[in-house]
Amino acid sequence: MGRVEGKVAFITGAARGQGRSHAIRLAQEGADIIAIDVLEDTPYAPYKGSTADDLAETVRQVEALDRRIIATKADVRDFDAIKAAVDDGVAQLGRLDIVSANAGISTAMNHSENLTEDEWSDMINVNLSGVWRTTKAAIPHIKAGGRGGSIILTSSDAGLFAYENISHYVSAKHGVVGLMRTLALELAPDMIRVNSIHPTTVNTPMVMNEATFKLFRPDLENPTVDDFAAAATTMNALPIPWVEPIDISNAVLFFASDESRYVTGVRLAVDAGAAVK
Numbered sequence: 001m002g003r004v005e006g007k008v009a010f011i012t013g014a015a016r017g018q019g020r021s022h023a024i025r026l027a028q029e030g031a032d033i034i035a036i037d038v039l040e041d042t043p044y045a046p047y048k049g050s051t052a053d054d055l056a057e058t059v060r061q062v063e064a065l066d067r068r069i070i071a072t073k074a075d076v077r078d079f080d081a082i083k084a085a086v087d088d089g090v091a092q093l094g095r096l097d098i099v100s101a102n103a104g105i106s107t108a109m110n111h112s113e114n115l116t117e118d119e120w121s122d123m124i125n126v127n128l129s130g131v132w133r134t135t136k137a138a139i140p141h142i143k144a145g146g147r148g149g150s151i152i153l154t155s156s157d158a159g160l161f162a163y164e165n166i167s168h169y170v171s172a173k174h175g176v177v178g179l180m181r182t183l184a185l186e187l188a189p190d191m192i193r194v195n196s197i198h199p200t201t202v203n204t205p206m207v208m209n210e211a212t213f214k215l216f217r218p219d220l221e222n223p224t225v226d227d228f229a230a231a232a233t234t235m236n237a238l239p240i241p242w243v244e245p246i247d248i249s250n251a252v253l254f255f256a257s258d259e260s261r262y263v264t265g266v267r268l269a270v271d272a273g274a275a276v277k
Contacts, residue, residue, distance in 0.1 A: 001028070001029060001030070002029060002030045003029040003030070003253060003256075003257040003258075003259070004026055004029045004030050004031040004097075004098065004253070004256050004257055005029070005030030005031075006030060006031075007030070007031045007032075007095070007097035007098055007256070008031060008032045008033070008034065008089070008090070008093045008094070008095050008096050008097055008098070009022075009023075009026045009031045009032070009033055009034070009097065009098035009099070009100060009256065010033075010034040010035075010036075010086055010089065010096060010098065010099045010100070010134075010138050011023050011026075011033060011034070011035050011036075011099075011100040011102055012036050012037070012076055012082075012100070012101055012102050012103035012130070012134050013036075013037055013038075013050075013076075013102045013103030013104065014033070014035035014036060014037050014055065014058055014071070014102070015035075015037035015039060015050035015051070015054035015055040015057075015058055016037075016050050016054040016057075016058070016204070016205060017202075017204035017205055017206060017245060018102055018154070018199075018202060018204055018245045018248050018249070019035070019037065019058075019100070019102045019103065020054075020057070020058045020061070020245075021245035021246055021248070021249040022100050022102060022245075022248070022249045022252050023035055023058055023061075023062055023069070024058075024061050024062060024065070024249070025246065025249035025250065025252065025253050026098065026100075026249075026252070026253060026256060027061075027062045027065045027067040027069070028065055029253060029257070030067070031067065031097075031098065031256070032067050032068040032069065032093050033062055033067065033068070033069040033070070033071075034069075034070050034072075034085065034086060034089030034090070034093065034096070035055065035058060035059075035062075035069055035070070035071040035072070036071070036072050036073070036074040036076075036081075036082065036085045036103075037050050037054070037055050037071075037073065037074075037103070038050065038073070038074070038075045038076070038103070039051055039052050039054070039055060039073045042105045042122070042126070043118070043122060044107040044108065044118070044119050044122060045105050045106065045107055045206075046106075046107070046108050046209060046210075046211030046212070047205055047206060047209040047211065047212075048205070052073070055071050055073070056071075058071065059071045068092075068093060070085075070088065070089040070092055070093065072084075072085040072088070072089075076103045076126060076129075076130030076131075076133055076134060077125050077126060077129070077130060077133075078133075079133045079136065079137065082133050082134060082137045083137040085137075086137045086138055086141060087137075087141075090141045095141075095145050095147075096138060096141035096142050096145065096149070097142065097145065097147065097149045097150070097256075098149060098150050098151075098152070098256045099134065099135065099138045099142070099149070099150070099151040099152065100152050100154070100252055100256075101130075101131040101134040101135060101151070101152070101153045101154060102154045103126065103130055103131075103134075104126060104127045104130075104154060104206075105122070105123065105126045105127060105206070106166075106169060106206055106207075107119055107122075107123060107168070107169070108211060108215075109165035109166055109215050110165055111165060112167040112168075115167070115168055119168060120168045123168035123169055123171075123172050124168065124171065124172050124175075126172075127169065127172035127173065127176070128171075128172040128173075128175040128176060128179070131153055131154075131176055131179060132179055135151060135153075135179075135183060138151070139151075139187070139192070142190075142192055143190050143192070147191075148190065148191030148192055148193070149191075149192045149193070150192070150193045150194075150195075150255055150256045150257075150260070151183065151187070151192065151193070151194045151195075152194075152195055152196070152197060152252050152255045152256065153176050153179065153180045153194070153195070153196040153197070154176075154196070154197055154199075154248075155173045155174075155176040155177055155180075155196045155197065155198050155267070156169075156173040156198055156199060157198050157199065157200050157269065157271050157274050157275055158170045158173045158174075159173030159174050159176055159177050159196065159198055159267075160177075160198055160267065160269065160275050161275065176196055177196055177267060180194050180195065180196040180265070180267075181265055184264045184265035185265070188264060193255070193260065193261075193263060193264035194264055194265065195255050195260075195263060195264060195265065195266045195267075195268060196266070196267050196268070197248060197251050197252065197255075197268050197270060198267055198268065198269040198270065198271060198275070199243060199247075199248050199269075199270050199271060200235060200236055200242065200243060200269075200270070200271035200272050200274040201232050201235065201241065201242040201243070202242060202243055202244070202245060202247075202248060203242045203243070203244050203245065204245060207242065208225065212228065213225065213227065213228040216228050216231040216232060217231055228241070229241035229242075235274050235277070236271065236272035236273055236274045236277065237272060237273025237274065237276060237277045238272040238273050240272050243270060243271070243272060247270055248270055251268055251270050255268075
């Protein structure tokens, strides 16, 4: 216990899924949390968005661990909102050491030439530009602390290689890698480390929905979660269909802790071997 004791972490997309899991895992190890989420549906996403109740549950679980949390509704497409949330969180909690740029969306699959301008723009705006805005708002606070820090960017296996019919998602997630590598160089003199995590399919609401099941099993009229699991397993080297949020959170914790104090500029796949299959 206590691997990030006394530190403060800023987490985007914290209302549920991986973001909530990251908040809880870091709180278990002693961190206080600054949390934001959009708390509304996202255009073109084939699943319901997070809600105020979701974010309240994240707050409840972090506070149950006797840690402090400042939770705010904010959209990663809005720099002023992100900055206000981070500034307020640091004012209340006193410092910033860790950033988990986790917020992201998925949309329905389509051939590149059939994507609309809005579908492309929204994907890049959230999954790439939103990550940049997150770091832009947070970096001055980490630098001001003079203690170094850790920035963890959530990419995807789609940031390591291509998938058909999601060129906007693949492009955004590859872009996150370029941003990570550049920030790692820019921030190294301040002992701020920057790394990216690349999950395979994760058991979250973004994945566990009827639209995803149909994407993986277009041959079936009404595919079930078991049908989806069979198809998803074929993506991975290990014989499992997906990983759990805690598996990603443990990687976030490693990067956030001093155990990785000299690790920067690294792409870490938490993907059951999908990248080597």
